[in-house]
Amino acid sequence: MNLGDFNELEVAREVDFGMYLTSDDGDLLLPRKYIAPGTRVGDVVRVFVYRDSEDRLIATNLEPFVLVGQFATLTVRDVSTTGAFLDWGLEKDLLLPYRNQRRNLRPGERVTIFAYLDETSDRIVASAKWEWFLSDQPFAGKAGDPAELFVAEETDLGYKVIVDGTHQGILYHNEVFKPLRLGDVHSGFIKQVRPDGKLDLSLQRQGYDEALAASETLLTFLRQAPNGLLPLGDKSEPDDIYRRLGMSKKVFKKALGTLYKQGLVQLAPEHTQLLNAAE
Known part of the structure; x- marks a missing residue:
C-alpha cells in the first residue's frame, strides 16, 4: 500500500460507521461518508490513504491537491508552534513543519511545497524548500525544446x-x-x-518559430474579425495587443511582418486589414 497516494483496495467488512479495507499494512477504515452508493464487501475501491488526526491509517475518495512525491502551491489555513497547516483538499490539513519553511507564514498565504513521507514519523509532510527535491542530473533537453x-x-x-x-x-x-x-x-x-x-x-517560441506561430495566431484573429479588420496596428499600445491577442508587442510586430511579406494583410498605424477577407 502506498501512503500518500491512491490505492485499489478490497472491502473486507462493513460496520455502522463505514467499511474496512484490507491491505498489507492491516485493515483501514473508509468512513461511511466516503463510500460510493452500491459498494459491497468484496468490491475493490480506489482510495487515497493518509493518516488521521490520531495517526491512524484512513482512506478517502476525496481528491487531494497533491500526492506524495509531487510539487504544489497550497494555501495556509493556520499556523501553530508546530508549523503551518496547509489546505490540500482533505479534512486533516497538511503539515509544513517550521524546519521546512523558508520564512514565517500567515493564514491565507500561498506557498509552493513538495509533499513527502517523513521516514522518522511515517507521516506525510510538506517542505517549502522545494529545490531540494529537484533532480541533480544534467537537464536532458536543449534550447528550443x-x-x-x-x-x-x-x-x-x-x-x-x-x-x-x-x-x-x-x-x-x-x-x-x-x-x-x-x-x-x-x-x-x-x-x-x-x-x-x-x-x-x-512562454513563447524564439526566433523564426516564434514569429511563425504568432503569425498563425494573428491570422486566426483576423479571419474571425468583422470584415477582416482588427483594431490593432504598429502604433497600438502593448497592453491592448496583449489583452486581445495574448502576445507582446514585439512578437505582434514580427507576426505583422510575416503576414505582410506573404501579401495577406494591409497595414495601418492603428489597425490591420486582412486582404481578400470576403473570399
Missing part, C-alpha cells in the same frame, strides 16, 4: 519555475506579458541551458 512550466515562486528577477517536474528555471519579468499565479502550469520553451544547470525559459 517545449516544456511544462510550474510557476513556483516570484523574485525580483522573475518567476522561479519547475521545468517538467525535475529542474529549476526562470521566466524573466521583462519577457512575461501576462499575469502569472503561483501554482499555474503553462506550456513554454527552453531558451538556454546555463552552465550551472539552471534554465532560462520563455
